[in-house]
Amino acid sequence: MAVTGRRIGETLLSVDNISLSFGGVKALTNISFSVKEHEILAIIGPNGAGKSSMLNVINGVYHPQEGKITYKGQTRAKMKAHEAAQQGIARTFQNIALFKGMSVLDNIMTGRCLKMKSNFLLQAFYLGAARREEIEHRRKVEEIIDFLRIESIRKTPVGRLPYGLQKRVELARALAAEPELLLLDEPMAGMNVEEKEDMCRFILDVNDEFGTTIVLIEHDMGVVMDISDRVVVLDYGRKIGDGTPDEVRNNPEVIEAYLGNSH
Ligand SMILES: Nc1ncnc2c1ncn2[C@@H]1O[C@H](COP(=O)(O)OP(=O)(O)OP(=O)(O)O)[C@@H](O)[C@H]1O
Numbered sequence: 001m002a003v004t005g006r007r008i009g010e011t012l013l014s015v016d017n018i019s020l021s022f023g024g025v026k027a028l029t030n031i032s033f034s035v036k037e038h039e040i041l042a043i044i045g046p047n048g049a050g051k052s053s054m055l056n057v058i059n060g061v062y063h064p065q066e067g068k069i070t071y072k073g074q075t076r077a078k079m080k081a082h083e084a085a086q087q088g089i090a091r092t093f094q095n096i097a098l099f100k101g102m103s104v105l106d107n108i109m110t111g112r113c114l115k116m117k118s119n120f121l122l123q124a125f126y127l128g129a130a131r132r133e134e135i136e137h138r139r140k141v142e143e144i145i146d147f148l149r150i151e152s153i154r155k156t157p158v159g160r161l162p163y164g165l166q167k168r169v170e171l172a173r174a175l176a177a178e179p180e181l182l183l184l185d186e187p188m189a190g191m192n193v194e195e196k197e198d199m200c201r202f203i204l205d206v207n208d209e210f211g212t213t214i215v216l217i218e219h220d221m222g223v224v225m226d227i228s229d230r231v232v233v234l235d236y237g238r239k240i241g242d243g244t245p246d247e248v249r250n251n252p253e254v255i256e257a258y259l260g261n262s263h
């Protein structure tokens with residue numbers, strides 16, 4: 001498939017023996033896996049398996065009770081949310097989290113927040129520098145709009161767009177942060193076949209052209225098998241599979257838990 005000729009690098013992120021519970025609910029039990037630079041890793045598993053929780057641990061929204069997270073060579077017991085963002089981890093959400101009344105362009109601009117150096121005071125006193133910075137941000141955002149082919153809707157309020165396009169705008173906002181590690185929580189959920197094909201193409205292009213490492217959660221097994229280098233399988237908060245798409249597809253435990261029936 002399209003996953004050829006790319007340079008897979010050193011380990012960018014590893015999670016070791018992560019356990020996370022909410023009261024009596026064990027969302028994750030002893031989970032370990034790693035992601036290498038430029039890789040596309042898929043996390044799959046039935047509803048409630050702990051997939052979204054895993055992304056929330058990686059970007060510091062949830063703090064696990066046990067385990068370690070090593071990102072860019074630095075090991076810690078938990079990731080803090082602002083630290084994750086500052087160190088180049090961006091994500092999209094299972095339920096679209098955009099400002100529905102704001103235009104596509106303005107929503108994508110919010111993805112640049114962390115990159116903005118000048119605050120209001122600086123903007124007041126050093127107008128020239130602030131203006132130059134603003135122009136640079138706009139340029140970057142226009143580049144992303146171009147890349148994701150959403151020029152024609154740049155002024156449209158997000159709430160008026162069909163679902164598939166809203167998902168694309170959310171990807172655009174995440175890309176505006178110029179992430180090194182992009183976490184995508186079901187980027188193709190609820191899309192029709194054509195929209196899914198487009199989204200797959202964009203994900204592969206992001207990975208290819210920007211070298212972005214990608215961890216994505218996806219239920220569509222066709223998509224997973226097509227675009228991922230490796231697949232981690234969760235079931236009831238435990239890891240039951242980890243390998244190439246072919247290895248995972250032929251793993252009896254995975255077939256039993258997940259692939260065997262409706263998938
Ligand atoms: N903030 C929370 N408070 C309490 N329980 C939670 C919280 N977040 C997740 N859980 C629980 O943790 C378990 C794993 O949920 P999670 O959302 O990670 O699963 P998932 O694999 O993403 O499922 P889905 O495919 O439905 O999105 C579930 O039992 C869920 O109810």
Ligand SMILES: [Mg+2]
Nearest residue numbers: 051052053094
């Ligand atoms: Mg989820």
